[in-house]
Amino acid sequence: MSDNNGRRTFLTGAAVVGAAAAGYAIGSGAGEKTEEAKVAAPAINKNEAVELKMQASWGGGIFLENAQSYVDRVHAMAGKDLKIDLLAVNAVVKTSQMQDAVHRGVLDGCHYVPAYWYSKSKAASLFGTGPCFGWSSQEVLGWAHYGGGMELFNELMASLGLNVVSFFNSAMPAQPLGWFKEEIKDASQMDGLKYRTVGLAADVLMEMGMSVVQLPGGEIQPAMKSGLIDAAEFNNPTSDRDFGMQDVSKHYHLGSFHQSQEFFEVSFNKKKYESLPAELQAILKHASEAESSNFYWHNTKRYAEDLVKLQNVGVNVYRTPESVMKEQLKAWDIVVDRIAAEDPFFAKVIESQKAYAKEVMNYLNLNQPDYKLAYNHYFG
Helix, strand or coil: CCCHHHHHHHHHCHCCCCCCCCCCCCCCCCCCHHHHHHCCCCCCCCCEEEEEEEEECCCCCHHHHHHHHHHHHHHHHHHEEEEEECCCCCCCCCCHHHHHHHHHCCCEECCCCCHCEEEEEHHHHHHCCCCCCCCCCCHHHHHHHHHCCCHHHHHHHHHHHCCEEEEEEECCCCCCCECCCCCCCCCCHHCEEEEEECCCCHHHHHCCCEEECCHHHHHHHHHHHHHHEEEEECCCCCHHHCCCHHHHEEEEEEECCCCCCCCECCCCCCHHHHHCCHHHHHHHHHHHHHHHHHHHHHHHHHHHHHHHHHHHCHHHHHHHEEEHHHHHHHHHHHHHHHHHHHHHHHHHHHHHHHHHHHHHHHHHHHCCCCCCHHHHHHHH
């Protein structure tokens, strides 16, 4: 398939995995706390196969592959006892409505990122797209599993009244600063630019003087082509190439603190999840952990390959200047302090993250050799 055909498939979201979405009633409006959430799901007969409907935020491309990979791991462990029908973006509800659909039981599960429901609570962005305390996505997942992060997340779910249980997986490499009409050599060039991002990163870059537009992935390339935005990021070289960003810009900057750590969230209707036999609950949880490793091995290879392909069609790839990243850190300080002063729970999460990062990164920074020194020794 040619690049154009592949791009068209990605943008239209034609790939729908599993059963068709026809026949689902959406129910009451998004965000309502209906009586449905209070009614316990019927007990599951252990002799019957369980079927779950899960919608992904992705219409195609590598992230839909990742969602399918999680589902494949569940099937491999559960055999005939559990089946997940994976539906592509907008199959039943819009991405912005997915969490509410899972809460109400319209969907049994969804595959997305916490930044996609950031409008409910700014603390949501701290679970994947928060400030960088010298750590990567791997360490943020470590905090979630062993530093009290999941307990805080579940506290947030309870405070919002959401009938949802979630698992985090797939620690992502830092997201590129993105695509610009010219090379960015200094932070002053960022001032006034119309830029696409999501979550708390929007607050941070506005603090730097940018005008931020929050758009779904499929709308980024057309928006930049039409001039609605001057610059944009999505996530990685593979997705960016699929979107066709190389057709609207030849200046691609890697390295940034605006979203330097992110991961997927797999959510299930809590009543439905708790009605499952304990072994199936365990499979849904541990398949998430298994997919976390596979994501890193699989995706970093693809990202590296597609970065070379972008360069081969004339894209100029730069390391984001240190002046930009220093200004990002200053902006993060302002944004975090402002929100923490208004939101005690947000401040509580920040305090927990800082304590974990200070301890764990102290060890890693002392112990890890300079890998770039070794790379340059062999490859220049």
